[in-house]
Amino acid sequence: MDVCVIGGSRYFGRRLIGHLRDAGVRVTVLNRGSTAPPAGVEQLCADRNDEAALRAALGERRFDVVVDQVCYTPVQAAIAARVFAERTRRYVLTSTVEVYAETGEAPVREEAVDPSVWPVDLALPWGHPDLVEAHYAEGKRQAEAVLTRAGGFETAIVRTAHVVGGADFTGRLAHYVRQIERGEPVRVHADPQPASFVQEEEIARFLAWTAAADFTGPVNAASDGALDVRELCAAIGRVVGVEPVLETGAQEGAAESSPYSFERCYAMDNGRARRLGFEFSSVAGWLPQVIKEARA
Incomplete structure (x- = not known):
């Protein structure tokens, strides 16, 4: 080919x-x-x-x-x-x-x-x-x-x-890891919606x-299993050993300072890919390792 x-x-x-x-x-x-x-x-x-x-x-x-x-x-x-x-x-x-x-x-x-x-x-x-x-x-x-x-x-x-891991030039996941490790508050929407990764x-x-x-x-x-920003922060906290501090902010401010906090649901149905013959893994299976990589 x-x-x-x-x-x-x-x-x-x-x-x-x-x-x-x-x-x-x-x-x-x-x-x-x-x-x-x-x-x-x-x-x-x-x-x-x-x-x-x-x-x-x-x-x-x-x-x-x-x-x-x-x-x-x-x-x-x-x-x-x-x-x-x-x-x-x-x-x-x-x-x-x-x-x-x-x-x-x-x-x-x-x-x-x-x-x-x-x-x-x-x-x-x-x-x-x-x-x-x-x-x-x-x-x-x-x-x-x-x-x-x-x-x-x-x-x-x-x-x-939303693609994460490896050579992620956006730095979005690393942003959360740094804030949580330092004990700094993470701003989120009042009712953050789930997203696929x-x-x-x-x-x-x-x-x-x-x-x-x-x-x-x-x-x-998309991998199986959508997460909202609170669940993502909890997963980061478990890896780095720090309890996340979440702070509810104005919607505009939350979106600016918390890139995975969404007002709309971005959860994706990956059923068509499965029917075509590709099985995506579960986000829960790879996320801890990706968080560790983001700490480097």
């Missing part, structure tokens, strides 16, 4: 590349070249936002599968759809639980957001970083919609839960599995 990974220079993207390579897959990484790829992996350098440069970097190459780790807007998706039409038979988009932010359903299932009918507005200034950051979830929803409706390849969408190694394995699969459409990628 010949796979192109767009992005993949950090976090679980590098693990994904390693899984594919170690399984005997020929892997090509396409990114801006700021980080060298792992040994045995080819690298193509281009800015994915520049369609002409992207076409030039690819030349006549074709792939069995493209795994897109860094598509955040419908404009990026539209460029990819044009460039990779007839260059690949399968396109895997790494998406996010954030697409469910406005649904209110719990636990959320894939059909809550249908990319085949989601409205797309390519005229918005998607090239502006502030817009992309402020409308991250909507950018992902519209990117899903563009790729789902594209011709020339089949599309699978992996909606990831997935371990870095497991989401990389799932993406590699998805690349070799043949299903289409969205699939939730």
Whole structure:
């Protein structure tokens, strides 16, 4: 199998590349070249936002599968759809639980957001970083919609839960570990809602599995067992040996200082992945080790 990974220079993207390579897959990484790829992996350098440069970097190459780790807007998706039409038979988009932010359903299932009918507005200034950051979830929803409706390849969408563990550059879990170890109060919402999580190694394995699969459409990628921020803090407290101090704050302040405290439920139903043949592990099984890693 010949796979192109767009992005993949950090976090679980590098693990994904390693899984594919170690399984005997020929892997090509396409990114801006700021980080060298792992040994045995080819690298193509281009800015994915520049369609002409992207076409030039690819030349006549074709792939069995493209795994897109860094598509955040419908404009990026539209460029990819044009460039990779007839260059690949399968396109895997790494998406996010954030697409469910406005649904209110719990636990959320894939059909809550249908990319085949989601409205797309390519005229918005998607090239502006502030817009992309402020409308991250909507950018992902519209990117899903563009790729789902594209011709020339089949599309699978992996909606990831909150990824923790390993080389987590966000520092969100480490933030809680530091505060609890120091005995500092953790601010939470008055009624925090549960969220799903997935371990870095497991989401990389799932993406590699998805690349070799043949299903289409969205699939939730989450470990069994959702946690709210109070339960997460209790688990951290058991590992570090300190009783967490929780402080209820104003909703806005709590959200700013406590990144896993949510007003909405972000628990995901992973039943479709199971029916397709992938069994996720339980968050209770891997969380203690991930907390220990976050202490380092």
